[in-house]
Amino acid sequence: MKDDKRQIIVLPSDARNDFDIGFYVVGYEGRSRFVMSKIGPNVKKIIGLVYDRTLGISFPENLQFAEKNGVELFELSDYQTDRSMSFVRYVERALGASTGRDGEIRILVDVSSMDRSLMARLFYTIIEVCKTPFRLRVVYAPALFREPTFEFRPIKIRSPAIPELAGRLQHSDGNITLILGLGYEYGVALGLVQSLEPDKCVAFFPIGGDKRFEEAVNKANFDLGFGEEKPYIFRYFYSQPALMFERLYSLGSAASSDELIIIAPNGPKIFAAMATLVGLIKHPYVSILRVSLESPSERRQVEAEGTIVSVDVVAQS
Amino acid sequence: MQPHQPLFGAYNARHAEPDVVAKTFIMPEKIFGLLCKGENSLLIGPRGSGKTTLLKMLRPTALCMWTAPERSEIFPSVNFTAVYIAADSSWNDRMSLYPTGSNAYAIFEILRDATLVNSAMIAMVDAILECTAKHLQGNSDYERFRIDLCEDREAEFVREISKAWRLGPEILSLRSLRRSIEARASELDEIYFEVAKLKQDVPLERLRERRYLSIPILSAMQSFVSVANDVFECPRRKWAFCMDEIEILSDEQQRELVRAMRSTDQRMIFKLSASPFSHALFRRDDPSVPMGGNDFTPITLTFHRKHEAIRFGRKLVRAMLRDAGYELTEDQIFGESEFEVRPARLNEGGSPYKPGGRRHAALTALKKADPAFAKYLERRGIDLEIVHTATEDERAEIRKLIQIAEIRREFGRTNRFKVGDDERTRHRSRKRVNKLYTGAEALLTIAEGNPRWIIGIFRPLIDPPAPGRAVPVERQARSIALAISRYLSLLSTIQYPRSPQVLWPVTKAIHLVGKWFFEDITSENFKTEPALSVFVDQGLSDQEVEAFGAAVNQGAFVFIPSQQSEHCLGNIREQRFRLTYLLSPRYQLPLMYGSVVSLSRILHNAKSGIGGQYTLKDIIG
Numbered sequence: 001m002k003d004d005k006r007q008i009i010v011l012p013s014d015a016r017n018d019f020d021i022g023f024y025v026v027g028y029e030g031r032s033r034f035v036m037s038k039i040g041p042n043v044k045k046i047i048g049l050v051y052d053r054t055l056g057i058s059f060p061e062n063l064q065f066a067e068k069n070g071v072e073l074f075e076l077s078d079y080q081t082d083r084s085m086s087f088v089r090y091v092e093r094a095l096g097a098s099t100g101r102d103g104e105i106r107i108l109v110d111v112s113s114m115d116r117s118l119m120a121r122l123f124y125t126i127i128e129v130c131k132t133p134f135r136l137r138v139v140y141a142p143a144l145f146r147e148p149t150f151e152f153r154p155i156k157i158r159s160p161a162i163p164e165l166a167g168r169l170q171h172s173d174g175n176i177t178l179i180l181g182l183g184y185e186y187g188v189a190l191g192l193v194q195s196l197e198p199d200k201c202v203a204f205f206p207i208g209g210d211k212r213f214e215e216a217v218n219k220a221n222f223d224l225g226f227g228e229e230k231p232y233i234f235r236y237f238y239s240q241p242a243l244m245f246e247r248l249y250s251l252g253s254a255a256s257s258d259e260l261i262i263i264a265p266n267g268p269k270i271f272a273a274m275a276t277l278v279g280l281i282k283h284p285y286v287s288i289l290r291v292s293l294e295s296p297s298e299r300r301q302v303e304a305e306g307t308i309v310s311v312d313v314v315a316q317s
Numbered sequence: 318m319q320p321h322q323p324l325f326g327a328y329n330a331r332h333a334e335p336d337v338v339a340k341t342f343i344m345p346e347k348i349f350g351l352l353c354k355g356e357n358s359l360l361i362g363p364r365g366s367g368k369t370t371l372l373k374m375l376r377p378t379a380l381c382m383w384t385a386p387e388r389s390e391i392f393p394s395v396n397f398t399a400v401y402i403a404a405d406s407s408w409n410d411r412m413s414l415y416p417t418g419s420n421a422y423a424i425f426e427i428l429r430d431a432t433l434v435n436s437a438m439i440a441m442v443d444a445i446l447e448c449t450a451k452h453l454q455g456n457s458d459y460e461r462f463r464i465d466l467c468e469d470r471e472a473e474f475v476r477e478i479s480k481a482w483r484l485g486p487e488i489l490s491l492r493s494l495r496r497s498i499e500a501r502a503s504e505l506d507e508i509y510f511e512v513a514k515l516k517q518d519v520p521l522e523r524l525r526e527r528r529y530l531s532i533p534i535l536s537a538m539q540s541f542v543s544v545a546n547d548v549f550e551c552p553r554r555k556w557a558f559c560m561d562e563i564e565i566l567s568d569e570q571q572r573e574l575v576r577a578m579r580s581t582d583q584r585m586i587f588k589l590s591a592s593p594f595s596h597a598l599f600r601r602d603d604p605s606v607p608m609g610g611n612d613f614t615p616i617t618l619t620f621h622r623k624h625e626a627i628r629f630g631r632k633l634v635r636a637m638l639r640d641a642g643y644e645l646t647e648d649q650i651f652g653e654s655e656f657e658v659r660p661a662r663l664n665e666g667g668s669p670y671k672p673g674g675r676r677h678a679a680l681t682a683l684k685k686a687d688p689a690f691a692k693y694l695e696r697r698g699i700d701l702e703i704v705h706t707a708t709e710d711e712r713a714e715i716r717k718l719i720q721i722a723e724i725r726r727e728f729g730r731t732n733r734f735k736v737g738d739d740e741r742t743r744h745r746s747r748k749r750v751n752k753l754y755t756g757a758e759a760l761l762t763i764a765e766g767n768p769r770w771i772i773g774i775f776r777p778l779i780d781p782p783a784p785g786r787a788v789p790v791e792r793q794a795r796s797i798a799l800a801i802s803r804y805l806s807l808l809s810t811i812q813y814p815r816s817p818q819v820l821w822p823v824t825k826a827i828h829l830v831g832k833w834f835f836e837d838i839t840s841e842n843f844k845t846e847p848a849l850s851v852f853v854d855q856g857l858s859d860q861e862v863e864a865f866g867a868a869v870n871q872g873a874f875v876f877i878p879s880q881q882s883e884h885c886l887g888n889i890r891e892q893r894f895r896l897t898y899l900l901s902p903r904y905q906l907p908l909m910y911g912s913v914v915s916l917s918r919i920l921h922n923a924k925s926g927i928g929g930q931y932t933l934k935d936i937i938g
Contacts, residue, residue, distance in 0.1 A: 081414050081513075083421070152822040154812035159413040163513035166411050169432060169506045187806035194364075194807055222803065284510065289410075294812065294820050 007316040008127070008281055010245045010274075013137060014312060019043040020098040022108035023122060026062045026073065028055035031304035032113035033065045034141045038308065043108055046071045047094060049118065057301050080117045081163055087121060092129040105134040111269045112141040112304070116290045119269070120161035120276045127280055132317040138277075140270035141304040142238065145210040148184040149300075150220060153293040155191065160287060165279045167260050167287025175199045175259040179251060180231065181275065182206065183267035186220040188291050192264050193231070201231035202251060204244075206267050208237035209305070217267070238268045241311035245274040252282040264289040270309050277313060335379035342374055343633045344387050345766070346625075349374065351616050352588065355396040355555055357578040359609070360590040361884055362618025363872035365769025368590035371618075372559040375399035375588065377447050377462035397555035397586060398462055400444040402437050404562045411509065421512055424519055426567070428505050431530045433570060434537050435502050437558075438482055441541045442495045444556075445474070449491075464549050466491075474548040481540035483529040501529065534570070535577055542584045559588040564870070568597035578607040587613070591887070593876055594866030598887030615884040619765065621877045623898070623908060626766030627758060633771050634761065641782040647757045650787055651778070654756025656720050656908055670705040670712075676719065677701060683726040689843035690722065718845060720907035721838060723753055728905045729839035750794040750801070754902040762908045763797060763898045767872060770899060774800050801903050808873055813864040823868050826920055830896060831904030833919045838906065849911030850877055850895040856917030862890060865916065873897055877910060 022043035025032050027050075040046055048071040053059065066073060072094075079087045098105050107126060111119050126136060160166040170176065178198035180189050182205050193201055203224070207214055218224065224233055236244050248263070255261050263279060263286060265272035279288040345367065352358050352371055360368045373379055376399050380392060408429035415422045448464040472489035479486055479494065484501070486493040512519055524530055538558055546552050563571050571591075575598060578587050591598060609615040620626035634647050643650065669676035680701050684691045694701065697714070704715055728751075754763060764771040777796050778788045809822035830851060838847040851874070853865060866889050868874060874894035876885040885892055895910040 081421075083419075152806075152809040152824065154820060154822045155810040156812070157413050159410050163411065163414055164510065166407075166509070166513070169407060169502055169509075170405070187809045190803060191807050191810040222799070222806075284506065 009314045010242055010277060011312045011314060012242045013310040017042050019106045019108040019137065020100050021094060022046045023049060024110035025049050025051065025113040026066050027051060027113040028057040028059045028299060029113050029302040030058040031141050031143060031302050033062045034304035035110040035112060035139050035308055037065065039108065040069055045098065048073045050075050055299065057299055076118065079121045082121060088125050088129065091125045095126065095130045103133065105130060107134060107136045108139065109136060110139050111273045114269065116161045116265060116272045119273055120165055120288060123276055123280060124162060124164055127315065132315045134315050136313040137310055138273050138313060139308055139310040140268065140273065141308055142209055142268065144303045144305040145213050146300065148216050150186050152187055155291055156294050157292040159290055161276065161290040165288040167262065168284040170260045177255065177259060177261050179248065179261060179263040180204065181265040181267035181271045182217050182221050184216060184220050185266045185293065188266060189221055192291065196262060203231040203233050204267065204271060205233055205235045206238045206271065207235050208239050238270055239309050241270050241274050241309060244271060245277060245311065248274055248278045252278050252286045255285055261286045262289055264291060335373060335376045336382045338370055338373045339379040339382040342370060342383060342385065343636055344385060345629045348616055348618065350391055351614055353391050353395050355586060357586050357613035358588045359613050359615050360618060361593055361615060361886065363592055363870055365767045365872065366618040367768045368618065369561055372561050372588060372590055373401055375557060375559055376401055377459065378450065378453065381453055381456050381459045392458065397557040398444060398448060399557045399559050400440050401559045402440040402561065404560065404565045405436065406565045408432060409565065423521065424512055424524065425509065427524055427530055428509055429567065430570065432502065432505055433566065434532055434534050435498055435505065437534055437537060438498045439495060442491055442498065445545065446491055470548055474544060477544045477548060478541060481544065482532065482537060534573065538585065539582065546584060555584055555586060557586045557588050561590050563589050564592045564595045571595065571597040575607060576605055578613045592870035593885040594869045594889050595887040609884060609886060615886060617876065617884050619875045621875055623762045627761045629766040630761035630764050630771050633768060634775055637775060638779060641779050643779065643782065643784045645785065651757040651760055651793060652787060652790065654759035655723060655753045657756060657758045668705045672702060679726055680722055683722050687725055687729065689841060690725065693843040720909055721845065721847065724838055724905060724907050727751060727753060750797045750902040752790045752794060754797060755790040755793040759908065760793060763901065765872065765875065765898055770800065797902055801899060804899060808868060808871055811864060811867045814860040823864050826864065827868065827873060827900070830919050831900060831906065834896065834906050835904050846912040848914040849906060849909060850893055850913045851916040851919065852893050852913050853889050853891065854915040854917050855890070856915065856921065861920065865889065869894065
């Protein structure tokens with residue numbers, strides 16, 4: 001897949017497993033260090049992004065792992081808008097200090113424990129500031145299945161993932177196509193369909209892993225019964241992100257001039273990552289929405305299931 | 318063979334063309350007639366209550382293509398040309414990322430206001446194009462809207478309006494004018510992305526250089542009316558600015574539009590639509606706000622009396638059945654409701670109140686099992702054996718009791734039994750809809766006369782069409798249960814501040830209300846007027862009122878008018894509401910509104926009753 005203007009291509013990962021720089025989140029989930037524990041030794045410089053040091057659960061072990069492996073820590077603050085520009089400056093400096101073999105910088109980003117705004121901010125910054133050519137490997141560690149609580153959590157904020165991904169303004173009579181990533185977020189998908197009132201709706205249903213996961217997604221989305229607004233359901237293998245990207249990109253490219261595509265990428269983070277890339281490439285015709293929910297009444301441990309899903313984003317001048 | 322494409326399949330008229338709106342339009346009695354009068358109006362109703370359809374029906378094309386019999390009464394009174402303007406919430410999403418008071422926020426406020434003015438300009442140009450449409454030439458009704466657009470006039474109009482709106486179309490045509498307004502929308506977007514991407518605030522002075530950014534919406538409308546009426550030589554033409562969903566506009570924009578209803582310009586009228594709750598509408602401390610009844614006609618789209626909702630619902634369901642090829646009536650297809658009370662039937666030979674009749678059996682059984690009911694009958698001197706021969710007044714009293722008696726019989730204390738020292742209730746899951754709520758009339762009552770709900774409940778029952786067949790009660794119950802689950806999941810995205818630290822989904826608060834009502838109706842004493850409505854009292858914090866208001870705007874509570882306030886105009890404090898009948902099956906409540914209780918009494922005194930979490934199980938089990 002290729003975008004002529006930016007020369008960004010998304011491909012299945014190449015065979016190389018060495019990187020000049022890597023980004024991941026030092027979070028509270030057990031899985032947040034999984035990828036780096038496997039690939040980290042092949043990464044020259046690792047940057048650990050820290051949301052909050054008080055989140056508990058596996059944070060102390062994750063921090064210990066980071067310190068032991070020489071990870072450089074960056075405390076996150078206003079990354080969603082980055083008005084202070086602290087994030088962009090930091091990433092720019094870090095990337096500038098990286099020199100790739102054969103002139104190509106190889107970057108690793110583990111999205112497993114990132115929220116959708118951080119993922120968008122990081123991708124946006126890399127694409128904006130990193131000298132081409134570079135190869136960005138997006139990796140994701142699927143979570144070990146745990147019966148979800150299906151807890152209802154009110155929506156705190158509905159906004160673009162980052163301001164740059166707001167999508168263009170639409171004439172109020174213009175058409176909207178909503179692309180929904182389905183996950184456990186109960187009530188959110190239906191709420192979005194009802195509040196955005198799209199003309200067309202396509203829902204992406206993740207498959208390919210634990211069957212119990214599929215059942216849970218089905219249950220959280222009323223067995224895909226959204227009432228009169230019947231979305232087209234597209235089942236995708238989350239282990240094949242390049243294909244997933246291709247589908248999303250095709251939908252984004254098929255939009256007519258008076259149409260806005262809104263992607264609400266719930267579900268596996270790798271889906272959100274591919275959606276964000278489409279949003280960046282198809283700017284401003286595609287908007288990436290983030291629905292921020294109230295914090296759960298109790299944070300739960302999330303462990304990695306043991307596999308790693310990856311895809312390469314190649315940028316050329 | 319082509320699968321049947323239902324005409325009444327769409328929930329929302331927002332994107333529908335006027336001819337489609339006209340084809341599917343089912344007129345709510347009185348309401349559309351009022352709206353068609355040449356005066357300011359405010360349509361008030363929750364989501365799905367048909368505000369957009371009603372406003373879109375005012376457009377010339379829709380009125381000309383409307384073929385229903387009622388049209389002959391209504392059409393002659395239309396003495397205005399409608400301009401339909403849809404509000405847009407995209408800026409709310411964009412601005413939610415920035416703190417209010419920040420420079421970026423201030424810039425976006427300017428851009429947001431300019432975007433609304435831009436949308437209004439496009440709508441005004443579209444209205445002129447509609448009045449010159451070729452496909453309606455020859456339609457005699459269209460004559461009153463028609464604008465004779467010769468080339469000179471078009472150029473003059475475009476030249477004059479471009480000056481007022483600060484536009485520079487490439488050529489002097491309406492199409493070019495429209496394109497230049499669209500180009501301005503792109504320019505607004507460019508400024509937004511400049512601020513968002515460069516992380517630098519565009520200096521406000523630079524924005525002031527772009528003078529079009531400060532054109533007030535009313536001024537844009539006034540220029541339009543003056544130029545159009547002058548150039549097209551129709552000095553008395555009235556323009557109705559139909560602004561949809563004003564509650565999603567900023568507070569300032571809402572106030573400006575509402576104040577416009579005090580305008581003395583006879584050429585301009587305003588038809589606004591709003592949800593019942595809003596911060597900005599009709600603030601009591603604002604002396605400049607217009608007065609309902611004087612400056613505008615308030616039109617409420619919810620039906621606090623169920624017979625009105627049922628009447629409208631029947632019209633819509635009949636149209637859906639006709640469209641799907643059914644020849645049977647809705648009563649034949651969905652059957653009679655257990656709650657249904659038709660006075661005429663009492664005089665028929667097969668009165669259900671006669672010994673051996675259905676109601677007689679139910680009431681007698683309840684009398685036997687429920688001492689409180691027996692005591693009530695004794696105190697009132699009501700003899701169930703002869704009630705079918707009683708006077709009309711006596712029968713009216715019994716009719717009033719039926720729903721309460723049915724609820725007590727089906728779910729009440731008579732279903733509780735002792736196990737050792739414990740008292741347990743025979744299990745009746747709240748998630749399974751009891752057959753009491755099935756049957757045509759109950760279904761129509763539950764749908765509240767809300768077109769979106771009517772379509773949502775009835776469409777799955779008649780699709781795929783099976784003309785000639787009745788729909789089993791089990792299937793009806795499942796359709797209601799699904800509609801309730803979907804509705805609750807939608808409501809669950811609204812926050813309710815249980816305390817400054819704890820935020821609940823508003824559904825948890827609704828659960829407390831429903832539970833309270835249920836306890837009251839099934840309490841030890843038999844009450845003929847159990848609490849089934851709430852009063853939004855001063856004991857509630859502003860944040861609680863906000864959450865309750867958001868639920869009202871989604872239709873979860875229905876306004877009950879009083880002598881002091883006939884309509885709900887933004888402020889919901891000190892107003893009475895009933896829980897929507899759509900949720901009655903969930904909380905096992907009768908389809909009536911009973912007496913009133915303070916909302917704070919329910920919310921503040923209730924022990925939570927439900928655990929810390931509110932989960933999928935609470936909704937679908």
